[in-house]
Amino acid sequence: MKKEIIKKHPLAIRWFHWVNFPVLGIMIWSGLLIYWANDVYRIGFGDTTLIKFFPKSFYDTFKINGRLSEGMAYHFLFMWLFFLNGIAYVLYTIFSGEWRDLVPIKGSFKRSWQVLLHDLHIRKTAPPITGKYNDAQRIAYTAIIVMGIGSILTGLAIYKPVQLEWLCWIFGGYKMARIIHFILTIGYVLFFLVHIAQVIRAGWNNFRAMITGFEVKKIKEETVAEEPKK
Ligand code: HEM
Numbered sequence: 001m002k003k004e005i006i007k008k009h010p011l012a013i014r015w016f017h018w019v020n021f022p023v024l025g026i027m028i029w030s031g032l033l034i035y036w037a038n039d040v041y042r043i044g045f046g047d048t049t050l051i052k053f054f055p056k057s058f059y060d061t062f063k064i065n066g067r068l069s070e071g072m073a074y075h076f077l078f079m080w081l082f083f084l085n086g087i088a089y090v091l092y093t094i095f096s097g098e099w100r101d102l103v104p105i106k107g108s109f110k111r112s113w114q115v116l117l118h119d120l121h122i123r124k125t126a127p128p129i130t131g132k133y134n135d136a137q138r139i140a141y142t143a144i145i146v147m148g149i150g151s152i153l154t155g156l157a158i159y160k161p162v163q164l165e166w167l168c169w170i171f172g173g174y175k176m177a178r179i180i181h182f183i184l185t186i187g188y189v190l191f192f193l194v195h196i197a198q199v200i201r202a203g204w205n206n207f208r209a210m211i212t213g214f215e216v217k218k219i220k221e222e223t224v225a226e227e228p229k230k
Pocket residue numbers: 009013017020021024098102133141144188191192195196199202206207208209210
């Protein structure tokens with residue numbers, strides 16, 4: 001088996017990707033410092049609570065209590081980095097043409113189910129891949145951009161609900177904008193868990209390519225057919 005080193009991820013994409021990781025981490029952590037001050041969300045009916053998102057022990061263990069102003073300071077500083085890095089990434093993908101590998105194409109939704117079934121070892125063969133990413137990745141990577149836009153807009157709505165009343169209104173009012181902002185955060189955590197599981201599954205070669213930009217491809221050596229004897 002011959003090996004070939006091929007270019008996979010442009011430098012800009014790698015920078016945007018790796019800057020986003022700690023910045024999003026800081027956004028979620030500082031968001032929690034803020035959420036603590038008005039910890040209202042639960043899943044339940046009437047007076048019965050099925051899920052309270054964060055029990056007191058969680059706040060105590062991670063020392064999240066009583067740090068509202070610190071949380072706000074971090075959140076409102078790093079939101080600019082999150083926003084600028086996101087804008088730069090989207091613009092780069094548009095101008096470089098990378099977007100073609102990142103958006104769903106005809107049949108992506110159908111094939112993404114087949115990818116899922118294949119990943120869960122229910123289906124034997126993986127569906128064909130058009131471009132750099134499989135169809136489940138195309139959907140996930142597009143969804144994460146839409147989520148990012150959603151977080152910025154709902155964030156702005158609850159940051160300045162008086163000045164940006166119209167933005168609050170678009171999201172169904174302050175309360176609704178806050179709920180969407182919170183749900184999107186849960187979405188990032190779920191995306192992250194699946195993303196990491198997939199990266200581990202795909203292996204070292206795939207992960208290394210997101211750092212170095214290059215991937216090692218195994219190529220079957222061509223078998224040269226012997227000339228028939230005359
Ligand atoms: C430790 C954390 C992370 C690791 C190890 C990681 C690893 C990777 C790898 C290896 C790829 C390339 C996948 C492939 O070639 O098949 C990738 C792509 C991607 N990841 Fe991550 N990732 C991490 C965190 C995140 C986070 C937090 C986000 C966003 C919320 C994210 C969003 C993306 C996106 C959008 C792509 C596609 C990039 C493009 O080609 O434009 N990743 N990641």
